[in-house]
Amino acid sequence: MKEKKANGIQLLLRAVVTDPDGKVVSDTGQKPARSFLIQFLEFIFAMFDGAWKYATATNGGEDPIGSDGFSVNRQLRIDGQINESWKGIVVGTGDTAETNEDYTLETQLTEGVGAGNITHGVQNIGSAAVVGPNVDIELKRAFTNNTGSTITVEETGVYVTINGDYHCIIRDTLTAPVPAMYSLTIYYTIRTTV
Amino acid sequence: MIETYYRILRHDPGGRLVSDTGLIPSHSYVIQFLEIFDAIWNRTDKNATDVDGAETRMITTAIALSNQGRVDAGVGADTYGLVVGTNAGTTAEDNENYSLDTKILHSGIGDAGKLNYQALTFVAPHVDAPNVDFHLSRAFLNETGVGITVKEIGLIIKNATSTTYHMILRDVVADELVGDDETLTVIYTLRTTV
Numbered sequence: 001m002k003e004k005k006a007n008g009i010q011l012l013l014r015a016v017v018t019d020p021d022g023k024v025v026s027d028t029g030q031k032p033a034r035s036f037l038i039q040f041l042e043f044i045f046a047m048f049d050g051a052w053k054y055a056t057a058t059n060g061g062e063d064p065i066g067s068d069g070f071s072v073n074r075q076l077r078i079d080g081q082i083n084e085s086w087k088g089i090v091v092g093t094g095d096t097a098e099t100n101e102d103y104t105l106e107t108q109l110t111e112g113v114g115a116g117n118i119t120h121g122v123q124n125i126g127s128a129a130v131v132g133p134n135v136d137i138e139l140k141r142a143f144t145n146n147t148g149s150t151i152t153v154e155e156t157g158v159y160v161t162i163n164g165d166y167h168c169i170i171r172d173t174l175t176a177p178v179p180a181m182y183s184l185t186i187y188y189t190i191r192t193t194v
Numbered sequence: 195m196i197e198t199y200y201r202i203l204r205h206d207p208g209g210r211l212v213s214d215t216g217l218i219p220s221h222s223y224v225i226q227f228l229e230i231f232d233a234i235w236n237r238t239d240k241n242a243t244d245v246d247g248a249e250t251r252m253i254t255t256a257i258a259l260s261n262q263g264r265v266d267a268g269v270g271a272d273t274y275g276l277v278v279g280t281n282a283g284t285t286a287e288d289n290e291n292y293s294l295d296t297k298i299l300h301s302g303i304g305d306a307g308k309l310n311y312q313a314l315t316f317v318a319p320h321v322d323a324p325n326v327d328f329h330l331s332r333a334f335l336n337e338t339g340v341g342i343t344v345k346e347i348g349l350i351i352k353n354a355t356s357t358t359y360h361m362i363l364r365d366v367v368a369d370e371l372v373g374d375d376e377t378l379t380v381i382y383t384l385r386t387t388v
Contacts, residue, residue, distance in 0.1 A: 007198075007219075007220075007221040007222075007223070008195055008196045008197040008198040008219075008220070008221075008223070008384075008385075009195065009196035009198070009223060009227075010195050011195055011196075032195065033195075034195065034387075034388045035386075035388050036195065036196050036386045037386065038319055038321070038326045038386065040196070040386070041196070041319035041326060041328045041384055041386060042318075042319050044328070044384065045316065045318055045319055045328055046259075047230075047259060047262075047263040047264070048263065048264060048265045048266065048316070048330070048351075049264070049265075049266050049316060050259075050260040050261070050263075050264045050266060051260065053318070066259060067258075067259045067260045068258065068259070068260045069258050069260060070258060070259065071255060071256050071257060071258055071259070072233065072234055072237075072253055072254065072255040072256070072257065072258075072259050072262065073237045073255040073256065075234055075259050076231075076234050076235065077235075077237070078235050079235070079237065097388075098388040099388055100321065100324075100325065100326045100386055100387065100388055101321065101326075125235045125236050127232050127236065128225060128228035128229045128231070128232040130225065130289060130290065133289070134289070135223075135224075135225045135228050135289050136228075137228050137231060137232060137235075139235075190228065190231070192223035192224070192225075192227060192228055192289070193221070193289065194221050194222045194223075194224075194287040194288055194289055194291075
């Protein structure tokens with residue numbers, strides 16, 4: 001039998017910075033991301049087993065993740081809205097290297113226009129579809145720097161909420177300077193391929 | 195990335211290990227897997243191609259997740275969980291596979307061409323430095339009196355509400371001749387590593 005490399009569930013990260021007129025000033029292109037966290041596998045475990053599992057929440061506590069009596073539309077929600085910083089793709093300034101057991105961004109940029117803030121756009125969620133030899137789902141979110149000073153974004157991730165508890169399922173480090181009034185758009189592509 | 199591996203072991207009636215493939219890269223998540231997350235993240239009901247080739251409900255958002263996406267099959271349940279087959283039609287892996295080519299059914303009394311399906315078991319996601327591993331395992335006993343050759347393996351989820359079954363993972367494997375009274379054990383490992 002011909003041996004092939006493990007494809008598994010791939011994760012790709014792209015970061016695009018645009019000026020106030022929408023002109024692209026930097027684009028990393030799609031790069032392999034490294035950092036599905038243990039919380040994502042714990043959710044899959046919960047679903048496969050049909051029972052609550054506990055996982056480390058963004059506040060460091062142990063909270064339920066996945067399954068049991070709550071409906072699907074209360075599980076693993078990433079549908080972050082405009083000006084909402086607690087679910088969906090999030091960004092921060094922490095540069096500590098990723099680990100499997102990260103449970104939060106190191107220093108998240110929360111919603112606002114002051115120091116330590118960034119303005120969150122709506123979370124876009126694509127559909128699973130065959131794209132060439134792959135099956136992809138794309139997650140996309142834009143952030144605008146309305147603070148008046150340059151922000152250097154050095155980490156990004158995905159927060160989910162499950163019936164009021166919050167978990168981080170992805171975290172990656174990067175370096176993306178975002179000048180005042182510029183926007184940063186983060187794309188995560190989740191891909192399977194045979 | 196979530197690396198995914200399978201491992202196949204055979205034991206003789208005395209419990210002695212006859213063969214062990216070691217970890218082999220899996221490369222065959224099929225589209226139904228990402229369609230689960232499409233449904234959860236977009237909070238929308240999702241039909242997908244079931245194991246019979248029909249478009250049926252895989253995820254209903256208003257229903258408890260604990261009734262959907264389950265693989266925790268018990269003894270004798272050959273409709274979901276880890277399953278094995280003979281791949282009589284030599285179907286290659288494809289992103290849009292929706293069933294094993296030729297699934298081997300369960301028999302508890304040694305019916306010809308069938309295997310005795312044991313319960314699927316989990317080893318919860320755990321740190322096994324430098325990785326986080328999640329194992330799913332199932333044993334199949336050959337009581338037919340003659341050898342059976344396994345050439346494909348897969349993972350099928352159950353929607354207990356609509357009683358539908360959807361395959362999310364399929365691998366074509368090197369021939370595994372399971373002798374009479376031998377036990378075949380298949381292990382899938384989902385692994386995150388940063």
